[in-house]
Amino acid sequence: MKTQLNFGIIGSGYMGKAYAVALKALPAVFPLSAEPVCDMLATSDAQGAAQSARALGFRRSTGDWRELVTDPAIDVVGICSPTYLHKEMALAAIAAGKHVICEKPLSLSASDAQEMADAATQAGVCTLVGFNYMKNPATALAKQLIESGEIGDIIHFRGTHNEDFLMDPTLPMSWRLKREFASSAGALGDIASHIINMAHYLCGPVAEVVGDSQIIHPKRPNANGELEAVENDDQTSFLLTFASGVQGSIEASRVAAGRKMGLTYEIIGTQGSLYFDQERLAELQYFSARDPAHLQGFRTILIGPEHPDYRHFCIGTGHGFGFNDMIMVEMRDLIEGIGGTRTLWPSFTDAVHSAQVVEAVMRSQQDRTWVAVSPAAPAP
Amino acid sequence: MKTQLNFGIIGSGYMGKAYAVALKALPAVFPLSAEPVCDMLATSDAQGAAQSARALGFRRSTGDWRELVTDPAIDVVGICSPTYLHKEMALAAIAAGKHVICEKPLSLSASDAQEMADAATQAGVCTLVGFNYMKNPATALAKQLIESGEIGDIIHFRGTHNEDFLMDPTLPMSWRLKREFASSAGALGDIASHIINMAHYLCGPVAEVVGDSQIIHPKRPNANGELEAVENDDQTSFLLTFASGVQGSIEASRVAAGRKMGLTYEIIGTQGSLYFDQERLAELQYFSARDPAHLQGFRTILIGPEHPDYRHFCIGTGHGFGFNDMIMVEMRDLIEGIGGTRTLWPSFTDAVHSAQVVEAVMRSQQDRTWVAVSPAAPAP
Amino acid sequence: MKTQLNFGIIGSGYMGKAYAVALKALPAVFPLSAEPVCDMLATSDAQGAAQSARALGFRRSTGDWRELVTDPAIDVVGICSPTYLHKEMALAAIAAGKHVICEKPLSLSASDAQEMADAATQAGVCTLVGFNYMKNPATALAKQLIESGEIGDIIHFRGTHNEDFLMDPTLPMSWRLKREFASSAGALGDIASHIINMAHYLCGPVAEVVGDSQIIHPKRPNANGELEAVENDDQTSFLLTFASGVQGSIEASRVAAGRKMGLTYEIIGTQGSLYFDQERLAELQYFSARDPAHLQGFRTILIGPEHPDYRHFCIGTGHGFGFNDMIMVEMRDLIEGIGGTRTLWPSFTDAVHSAQVVEAVMRSQQDRTWVAVSPAAPAP
Amino acid sequence: MKTQLNFGIIGSGYMGKAYAVALKALPAVFPLSAEPVCDMLATSDAQGAAQSARALGFRRSTGDWRELVTDPAIDVVGICSPTYLHKEMALAAIAAGKHVICEKPLSLSASDAQEMADAATQAGVCTLVGFNYMKNPATALAKQLIESGEIGDIIHFRGTHNEDFLMDPTLPMSWRLKREFASSAGALGDIASHIINMAHYLCGPVAEVVGDSQIIHPKRPNANGELEAVENDDQTSFLLTFASGVQGSIEASRVAAGRKMGLTYEIIGTQGSLYFDQERLAELQYFSARDPAHLQGFRTILIGPEHPDYRHFCIGTGHGFGFNDMIMVEMRDLIEGIGGTRTLWPSFTDAVHSAQVVEAVMRSQQDRTWVAVSPAAPAP
C-alpha cells in the first residue's frame, strides 16, 4: 500500500486554506494508514497560486487546474472553488482516476450531482463531499446515542442553519447570489444543504417536502456601485417527512441577525431527546426519560476522550474544538476511506440526495404543495 | 363606577385555581379601578364546589354553572372548564350580560368561536381569552422593541410550544384526546394555539399555512385498562405566511421529551433579533446589529422594574416571575378593560383568528397544499 | 386551634408589600391549618399607613407601631422596617406575646440578635427570619439531594450574592449606607447574609472565616446634594471553614455590574455537584458521577410538581416561579410552624449564627487573620 | 534573518503532542517571520522517542534530552516533561544559547523559577511559559476591553480553575501527587497557576493573599495496589489583593465533580463586567452599563474575525476554537517574539510572579494570615 497520498487542492480561499491547515496537522493528530502530502495548489492565476502555495506549504502550484487534475503524481484532488466549477473539475479529476473530495454543495443541480456520482462509481474512485459539520465528535455521539436506542424511536427532527453574513443590504453582489454560479438555491443550496445532509445522516433519507424561500434584500451593489438583482433566496423554511415516516422541519438563512453559526438540531425520541448547536459545538444536550422523575433534565455533555475522535486532539474533556479540527476528522475519514478501513460518507452518490431535497423544496414552492423526493439510502 | 367586580368562576382545576390565586393577590399587587371579589364558584358537583370554594376563598358555590352565569350579583364570569363546555357557558353568560374571560382554546371550532364573538359584540360585554403567556413582561418588552423599530423590519418568525406531559404511552386516556371534547386539533388546538396567538400579537395576522400533524401514541388505556383510540394529534408542524408577507414556522408538541414549557419564539428583523423561551420566562434575548461589530452578541435582558408591569411584583430586577404572576397581569387587563382604560386583547373576536389558523392547518394536511386564512386585524 | 391568624405588618415598602401579596394569595395556594388575615398595617405616619392599608388590603392601620404590636387581636407581627428598628420592634412584639417574622438581617449586631432570640425563647413565641431565597423549591431539592447522599460527601461550597443596584456612584445616600441604621456591614450584612444563611442551611454552621470588604464609592450625595460618607462596604469576599471541616468561599456585592440577583451556590461532593443561580431560580443544575462516563454532564432540572411545594403553585413543570411565590412558601412555613406541624427555620435563634459570621468577617479584616465563629446547630 | 527555526521538543505526552500539532499547522495558519521545523524530539527512552518522532513528524529523535539541548542545529527548545525536570532542562538549554518555551508550572519553586529567569536574562535568550489559556481570542478581547476602558475601573476579580480528573479516589498515584516531582502545591501549583497568571495578565500583579488548600483523597493506590500518601492539595481557595488595590478571589480544584475545564473569570468594573468560561471558550460575556437601562444585559460575544487572531483560523464568526488552536497562537507569539516583532508574555521572568503567589498562599495557610507577595511588573 502507498504510504503517502499526494493531494492537489483547487482553491486557496476559505476552504482551500482549511484543507491545507488540516492536512499539515493531520499526521501528528491521528495515526494514519498513509501520510497526506500537500503537493500541488491550483487557483485562478499562476502568480497567486505560487504565493498561496508558499504560504500554505504546497510543493508546487499552477494557474491551470487542468494541469493539477491530470498530474500523474496527484492521488487525491480537493475541490475548493466556487460551486459552479465543481462539476467540470470533478469530472476531469475522476476521468484522470483521482480520488476526489469536493466542497458542498456538490454542484448546481441534482442531475449534475448524479452525473458526477455516476462518473465516480464507474471510475471506481473514492469521493467525499465537504459536509464538515457532521464530523464533530458531538454529532458522532448523537449518532451513537440514536443507534444504541438511548432516546427510543425518533419522532421528530427540527433543524436550522442560520447565519447573518449577508444581513447588511449594502454588502456587495457576489457569485453566491447569482443563479449561474450558485444556482437559484441561495441559503437553501449553500447553507441548508449542511443541515439537510445532517438530517440524512442522523434520521435517514427524506421522502417529501413542502417549503418556501424568500429574497430579503433583492438588490445589491456590484463592483461599479450599481444595484444588481440578487437571484437566489436569503432564507428558507420547509417541512419534511423522512422515509421512516418521521416528521420534521428545517430552516436556514444568511440574513438571520445574530446567528453566526446557527446549525442546530433537536431530535426527539420516545425515550429522550438530543439538542445540538454548532455555536457551542463542543457540547451535546441530552435528555433521558429514564432518569428518575425528580432528576430529569437536559444534561450538557462536554465532548472528551470518551467520545469519538476527540482524544486525538486533546486528552482533557471540554478543552474546546475548532473549525479546522472538524476538517481534520474529515480528512482522516477520506484517507482511511481510500485506505479501505472506513466507509466514506457522504460520497458523491450519497450527496445526490441533499441536492434532490433542495430541488424538491424549490418545486414545492412553485406548486404550493408537498413534493416527493426520490428514495435514497440511509447513512451507514 | 363600580368599585367592586364580582367574579364567578366555573372550574376549580388547573386554571380555576390559578384564577382564584390571581384574583386574591391582585389588589395588593396592582392599583385597580375596581376590586375583584371571588364571589361564586361552580364545578360539576355541588359538594365538590363547596369544598373548593372554601379552599380557594369564594363566598358562594354551586354545582350548576347556569345558576352562576345568571346570578344577578355576578359581574364577570371566568370559564375554566374543559374546552367542549366553553361555548355553551360563554353564550349563557353573555346572554345574561356578563363580561367573560374564557380559557383557551376558546371553542372546538372557529365557527363556534365566531358565534361566541358575535354574541359578545352584540351584547356589548367585554371578553378576554386566556392566552396568559403573552402577559409576561418579557413579551411586553419584545412587543415594545418591535414597535419602536429596535430590530428593524421583521423578516422571520419561528415559534414552538413543546411540552412532554403525554410522552409516556401508558398514561391514561383523557378528554383532551377525544374529538368530541377537545376537537381533532390535539397539540395543534390545545398547545399550538398559544404560540399562534403570540405570533398574531407580535407579528400580526396569518394569511396562509401548510402543515402536518401526527398522532405518536395512537392508543391509550381507559379507566378499565382497555386501549382506546387517541383522536387528535400529539405534535404538529406548519409553515405560515403572515398578512405582512413575513414567513415563519410553528411547531408544537405534547410528547417532546424534555421540553416542559417550551414556548419559544425567535423574531428576526433587519436590524436585530429577539429570542424568548418560556422555560426561562424572566429573560429576553436581544441582538442589535447597531452595536459595534466587535461587541455584538445576544444579550440576556432580565426583566425588571424598567419593563412593563414588573415593578408591581417586585422592585428588584431579575427576582423571578411565576405562572400565577402572568395570570395576575391578565386579570388586571380584564378589570381595566372592563373599566375602559385598557384595550382587551385577545377578545373573543380577536381569538377567532387563532382558531381559524388551527383549522387551516388541518385542511392543509388533508389537501397537501397551502391554505389561506381569513383576514384578521393586527393586535393593537 | 385557631382557624384564623391575625397579622400585623410593620412597613409597607418593598417587603411589606410582598408580605401582603403573599398573605392574600396564600389560602388559595396551600391548604393551611389556619387562615392568615391582613389585620393591621403600621408605617411611620398614620395617613400613609391608612392609604397603604387600603392598597394592600389591611383592615386597620396605624402610624404608631407600638399600637400594632400590643393590639390584643394581633397574633403575628411581621417586621418589614429598616434594619435598625427590628430589635426594638421585635422585643416589644415578643413582650406582647406575639409570634414574629422579621426581615433580614435580624439586627445591627450579633449580640442584639442573641438578645432577641433569648427573649423569644423565654416568651415561647415562634419566630422566623426573612431569608426568603432558601424557600425556593429548587433549593429544597438541593437540600434533599444532599441529604439523600446523591452527591456523596460535600467537599466544597462556593457562594455569591451579587447585585448592582448601587453601582452608579451618583445614586443618593440612604439608610442602608449608614453605620447607625444598617451597621458597618454593608453588602456583607445586607446581602451576604442571605448566602451565609443558605450555606448554613445546606452545609451546616461555619467555624472559621477570613475576609476583606471594600467601599467602592466612598461618597454619595445626600438630599441637599452634598457628598456624604458611605459607612459600610459595597462588596465583600471571605473564605470559610464549616464546622464539618468543609472549605468554601463567599462573595457579595451591591456594585457588581450586570448581576441583578446573583445569589449562586456551587456545592461539590465526592459523587456529584449542584449549582444554583437565583437569576434562573426555577432551575437546579445537577451533575452525577454515577452516570455512564460518556453521558455525564450537568443537567438542568426545571422545578415541577415532583419537587417540594411547587405543585401548589402550578401543576406544569417549568412554568416559572416568582419572588412573591417564595414569600408564600415562607408564610406557609410560618403558619404551619405556629400550628406545630413544621419546624421553623431560621428562627431568631438560628439566625444569630449568620450575624456572628458577619461579625467574624469584619474582625478578620481588622486582624488580617482567620477568626473563629461560635458553634451553632445545623439546619434540621 | 533566519527563515527557519529548528525546534527541539522534550516530551511527547499531552503537551509534547500539542506542540507538534501546532508547529505543523502553524505556517499554513499564520504569516510568520520564520518557519518552525519539527527537528528533534527527546523522550525518556530512545526507542519510544524514535516512534513518537515518526508519529509526530520530527526529523530526528533521542533518548537523551541533553543531546537535544546542546545540538547546534536546534534554535528553540520546548520543554514538555514533568515539572520537576523543567529547571535542569531549561538551564541546560539556556546555557547552550537556545530560546526556550517551557510548560507550566515553570518549576517546583519560586526560587527555582527566579534562577531560570536570571539565567535566561543573562544569556539573552527568549523565553515563554506555557500558559496557553490566555492565548484565546476571547481573552485577548477581554484584555482590549479592559484597556480601552469599556468596563471602567476594575473593582473585582473572581477566578476559578476547576477540573475533576482526580475526583475518583481509586485512580492511581502519579508524579503529580508527589512533593518531589510536583511540589507541595497540587491543584494550587498545577492548575491554579493558570488562573493566577490570567489574573496577572488582566488585572496586574498580586500584592497579598490569604488561602487554604485541602487534600480530599489522602491515599491512592500505587502500581502494586498499595495505598500511598498524596502529598499535595486537591483543591485550593484564596483571597487576593492586587497591587492596584483591587480585591479578588481564586479557587482551583482537580476534584470538582462535573467541571472539566472550569477556568472562569469574572471581572467587574465600574462601567461594566466581563465573564469568561473556558468550557465555552469561544465566547465572552460582556455587560455594559452604558446600554439604555431597559436593554441592559450580559451579551454573549462569539469570537470571530473582528477579534484578535481568530481570522487566521476561520473567517466565519462563531465557528469554534480548539485546544490546539490556542497552542498555535502561543507558538506564533514565540516565533514573532524571537523575531522581535512581539513582546513575549509571560517570559520566565514574568512567570516568577505566579510561582511566588502560589508560595504565598501556602505560607498564608501555615500562618493563618495574609501574606505579602514581592512586587512584579504588570503584563504589557
Ligand SMILES: NC(=O)C1=CN([C@@H]2O[C@H](COP(=O)(O)OP(=O)(O)OC[C@H]3O[C@@H](n4cnc5c(N)ncnc54)[C@H](O)[C@@H]3O)[C@@H](O)[C@H]2O)C=CC1
Ligand atoms: N464546508 C464549509 O463549511 C464551507 C464550504 N464552502 C464551499 O467551498 C467552496 C469554495 O468556497 P470558498 O472557499 O468560500 O471560496 P473563496 O472565494 O474563498 O475561494 C475560492 C477559491 O477558488 C479559486 N478559483 C476560482 N476560480 C478558479 C479557477 N477557475 N481555477 C482555479 N481556482 C479557482 C479562487 O482562486 C479561490 O482561491 C464553495 O463551493 C463553497 O460553497 C465555503 C465555505 C464554508
Ligand SMILES: NC(=O)C1=CN([C@@H]2O[C@H](COP(=O)(O)OP(=O)(O)OC[C@H]3O[C@@H](n4cnc5c(N)ncnc54)[C@H](O)[C@@H]3O)[C@@H](O)[C@H]2O)C=CC1
Ligand atoms: N392558559 C393555560 O395555560 C391553560 C389553559 N387550560 C385550559 O383551561 C381549561 C380547563 O383546563 P384545566 O383547568 O386543565 O382542567 P381541569 O380538568 O383541571 O379542571 C376542569 C374543571 O372544570 C370543572 N367542570 C367540568 N365539567 C363541568 C361542568 N359541567 N360544570 C361545571 N364545572 C365543570 C371541573 O369540575 C374542574 O374543576 C381548558 O379549556 C384548558 O384548555 C388548561 C391548562 C393551562
Ligand SMILES: NC(=O)C1=CN([C@@H]2O[C@H](COP(=O)(O)OP(=O)(O)OC[C@H]3O[C@@H](n4cnc5c(N)ncnc54)[C@H](O)[C@@H]3O)[C@@H](O)[C@H]2O)C=CC1
Ligand atoms: N428578604 C429580602 O429579599 C429583602 C429584605 N429586605 C429587608 O426588609 C427590611 C425593609 O426593607 P425595605 O422593605 O426594602 O424598606 P422600604 O424602605 O421599602 O420600606 C420600609 C418601610 O418601613 C416603614 N417604617 C420606617 N420607619 C418606621 C417606623 N418608625 N414605624 C413604622 N414603620 C416604619 C416605612 O414607612 C416603610 O413602609 C430591611 O430590613 C431590609 O434589609 C429588603 C429587601 C429585600
Ligand SMILES: NC(=O)C1=CN([C@@H]2O[C@H](COP(=O)(O)OP(=O)(O)OC[C@H]3O[C@@H](n4cnc5c(N)ncnc54)[C@H](O)[C@@H]3O)[C@@H](O)[C@H]2O)C=CC1
Ligand atoms: N499548558 C497546559 O494546558 C498543560 C500543561 N501541562 C504541563 O506539561 C508538562 C508535561 O505534562 P504532560 O504533557 O501532561 O505529561 P506526560 O506525562 O503526558 O508526558 C511527559 C513526557 O515527558 C517525557 N519525559 C519524562 N521524563 C523524561 C526525561 N527524563 N527525558 C526526556 N523526556 C522525559 C515522557 O517521555 C513524556 O513524553 C507538565 O509540566 C505539565 O504541568 C500538562 C497538561 C496541560
